[in-house]
Amino acid sequence: MRAFDAVILENAKLKPVILSMRVRVPQNITAVPGQFANIYLDRPDMLLPRPISICGLEGDTMRLIYQIAGKGTQYLSELERGKILRMVAPLGNGFNISGFSSNLADSRKAMLIGGGIGAPPLLFLAKMFKSPLAVLGFRSASSIILADEFLSLGCETVVSTDDGSLGYKGRVMEVVRALAPERDISVIYACGPRIMLGIAAEYARDKNIPCQVSMEEHMACGIGACFCCPAPVIENSRRVYKKVCKDGPVFDADSVAWEGLI
Amino acid sequence: MNLSVNIAGVTLKNPVMPASGTFGNGREYAEFVDINRLGAVVTKSVSIKPQLGNPPCRITETASGILNSVGLQNAGVDAFLRDDLPFLKQFDTRVIVNICGHTIDEYAAVAEALLGTGADLLELNISCPNVAEGGLSFGVDPKTVQRVVAAVKKRSGQPLIVKLSPNVTSISEIAAAAESAGADAISLINTLLGMKIDIKRRKFALPRKVGGLSGPAIKPVAVRMVYEASRAVRIPIIGMGGIMTGEDAVEMMMAGASAVAVGAANFRKLTAAADVLDELIVFMNENGLNDITELSVML
Numbered sequence: 001m002r003a004f005d006a007v008i009l010e011n012a013k014l015k016p017v018i019l020s021m022r023v024r025v026p027q028n029i030t031a032v033p034g035q036f037a038n039i040y041l042d043r044p045d046m047l048l049p050r051p052i053s054i055c056g057l058e059g060d061t062m063r064l065i066y067q068i069a070g071k072g073t074q075y076l077s078e079l080e081r082g083k084i085l086r087m088v089a090p091l092g093n094g095f096n097i098s099g100f101s102s103n104l105a106d107s108r109k110a111m112l113i114g115g116g117i118g119a120p121p122l123l124f125l126a127k128m129f130k131s132p133l134a135v136l137g138f139r140s141a142s143s144i145i146l147a148d149e150f151l152s153l154g155c156e157t158v159v160s161t162d163d164g165s166l167g168y169k170g171r172v173m174e175v176v177r178a179l180a181p182e183r184d185i186s187v188i189y190a191c192g193p194r195i196m197l198g199i200a201a202e203y204a205r206d207k208n209i210p211c212q213v214s215m216e217e218h219m220a221c222g223i224g225a226c227f228c229c230p231a232p233v234i235e236n237s238r239r240v241y242k243k244v245c246k247d248g249p250v251f252d253a254d255s256v257a258w259e260g261l262i
Numbered sequence: 263m264n265l266s267v268n269i270a271g272v273t274l275k276n277p278v279m280p281a282s283g284t285f286g287n288g289r290e291y292a293e294f295v296d297i298n299r300l301g302a303v304v305t306k307s308v309s310i311k312p313q314l315g316n317p318p319c320r321i322t323e324t325a326s327g328i329l330n331s332v333g334l335q336n337a338g339v340d341a342f343l344r345d346d347l348p349f350l351k352q353f354d355t356r357v358i359v360n361i362c363g364h365t366i367d368e369y370a371a372v373a374e375a376l377l378g379t380g381a382d383l384l385e386l387n388i389s390c391p392n393v394a395e396g397g398l399s400f401g402v403d404p405k406t407v408q409r410v411v412a413a414v415k416k417r418s419g420q421p422l423i424v425k426l427s428p429n430v431t432s433i434s435e436i437a438a439a440a441e442s443a444g445a446d447a448i449s450l451i452n453t454l455l456g457m458k459i460d461i462k463r464r465k466f467a468l469p470r471k472v473g474g475l476s477g478p479a480i481k482p483v484a485v486r487m488v489y490e491a492s493r494a495v496r497i498p499i500i501g502m503g504g505i506m507t508g509e510d511a512v513e514m515m516m517a518g519a520s521a522v523a524v525g526a527a528n529f530r531k532l533t534a535a536a537d538v539l540d541e542l543i544v545f546m547n548e549n550g551l552n553d554i555t556e557l558s559v560m561l
């Protein structure tokens with residue numbers, strides 16, 4: 001975790017409200033999939049940094065994919081190539097891959113479940129596996145992002161849309177339920193709306209498959225100091241609040257106290 | 263150039279410190295800020311027992327401000343003494359331990375647990391708007407302020423700073439009450455009670471409905487209250503509320519503060535507290551000031 005100035009190399013629309021930004025970061029920045037970057041806006045009226053998942057890091061080029069969700073991301077979307085952004089990265093605990101990715105003799109697959117703007121960190125994660133299964137759900141054909149990139153990485157890629165305008169019709173977890181019995185899944189990684197994470201967690205528990213979920217919460221410091229980003233977690237059979245920014249954003253699905261969350 | 267200030271008999275090498283709750287207990291920020299540069303570190307509120315805190319969402323942004331509803335989550339005084347105080351004592355700075363409680367007895371018990379430890383000063387948080395009992399309810403009535411301050415004074419060792427709430431009709435009256443009950447210094451302001459509604463979802467932005475407003479949006483209120491309090495008491499004042507720059511710190515000190523605390527600014531920039539100090543020094547140089555205490559007589 002370091003504070004640095006990043007230079008915008010590209011800030012291009014993938015969809016009317018989704019952009020792919022590439023920034024140049026210092027050479028020695030490294031990151032694990034699931035970790036995030038905080039982007040500082042340098043605006044007197046918007047004090048808080050915006051957390052965005054790291055979608056890729058190659059050499060000194062970091063990629064961030066974000067949806068215009070409000071004033072801050074609107075402001076970001078208007079920035080041009082060459083502009084300097086203050087950032088702190090990498091932040092948080094990413095996906096745990098050790099023990100799941102390296103065993104070539106294991107013919108079982110890792111399953112990545114993405115809902116909407118939850119797909120970007122999974123693209124980074126997909127690079128760590130040999131042909132994982134990526135199940136990606138979107139609202140409709142017009143909001144599909146990154147499916148082609150998952151495919152070209154060698155992922156078995158399944159796309160669903162809520163309205164059936166492309167791919168399977170239905171919610172992503174319905175597709176998972178329909179598909180997965182035919183697959184031998186060793187581990188599940190999920191990122192997306194909280195309701196989707198809860199269903200993925202329940203599914204994984206039923207099937208006895210290890211599952212990790214990436215949680216979201218409003219944040220202030222981003223480094224674990226202010227307690228603004230609580231994640232309800234069961235620890236020693238007691239419900240406690242962990243910090244999404246530091247203990248997460250990735251949590252073992254089993255440790256999350258889902259009740260009341262979804 | 264002399265930057266040092268005296269707060270209740272304790273010398274701070276400069277007047278800049280982080281505000282309670284925005285800097286954790288220093289550990290995380292130490293990766294970005296040289297803690298040795300700060301005049302003091304003020305801890306997150308410490309209670310006698312661990313405190314769970316409020317359910318999410320705890321923070322939301324408003325125009326030039328933030329509304330928080332953390333609810334004093336902390337691991338309790340035993341864990342603080344074991345894990346955090348030794349860490350803070352490694353640095354060449356003063357440690358101000360902010361204490362909170364649900365009852366007068368709980369406040370006094372935390373103060374007592376800190377007797378003889380490395381804490382240099384205590385800050386009594388009787389102004390938190392984010393808990394159901396305790397907190398703010400102790401800080402809005404002069405008689406209650408006197409009772410809690412006197413009770414804590416009786417059982418504490420270190421000099422006591424009393425942190426005041428702006429959610430009152432007369433800050434002068436509350437400040438005078440704290441002083442009369444034995445406060446060695448006062449700090450203000452804690453957050454202003456506020457509310458935000460998400461009109462698209464038709465929901466309160468914070469599940470507790472209300473939260474504490476801080477940041478540049480509240481600075482004029484803070485400056486006014488520091489000024490009024492400084493007219494009402496003789497004990498030193500630590501001023502805070504919306505300080506983002508060295509010039510903001512100068513303004514607060516001109517209003518009557520002997521020292522300043524930097525809160526929400528730490529979120530906007532992790533090095534904000536040290537940056538405010540740097541900018542304060544630039545201001546003094548540019549204005550030919552040799553002693554920080556000159557600021558208090560410049561108005």
Ligand SMILES: Cc1cc2nc3c(=O)[nH]c(=O)nc-3n(C[C@H](O)[C@H](O)[C@H](O)COP(=O)(O)OP(=O)(O)OC[C@H]3O[C@@H](n4cnc5c(N)ncnc54)[C@H](O)[C@@H]3O)c2cc1C
Nearest residue numbers: 048051052053065066067069070071072073216217218249
């Ligand atoms: C760990 C993490 C990773 C994320 N990764 C991505 C990503 O890769 N791509 C992407 O598009 N979005 C991501 N988000 C969500 C993104 O942070 C918000 O959409 C963004 O902060 C909205 O800012 P705004 O100013 O446009 O919206 P506003 O609603 O105007 O923001 C107001 C305040 O609320 C906060 N806020 C609003 N929505 C969210 C949210 N969903 N999560 C956290 N804070 C929020 C903002 O940070 C800001 O402080 C991530 C969030 C977290 C916590």
Ligand SMILES: Cc1cc2nc3c(=O)[nH]c(=O)nc-3n(C[C@H](O)[C@H](O)[C@H](O)COP(=O)(O)O)c2cc1C
Nearest residue numbers: 281282283307330387451452476477503504525526
């Ligand atoms: C997220 C957050 C947490 C806070 N926690 C505490 C706390 O635990 N105890 C306390 O006395 N004040 C707490 N405060 C209040 C600050 O110390 C300070 O009084 C207030 O925010 C005004 O200063 P600012 O405008 O510079 O932030 C908190 C403020 C924020 C924003």
Ligand code: FES
Nearest residue numbers: 220222226227245
């Ligand atoms: S945002 Fe401050 S602890 Fe997570």
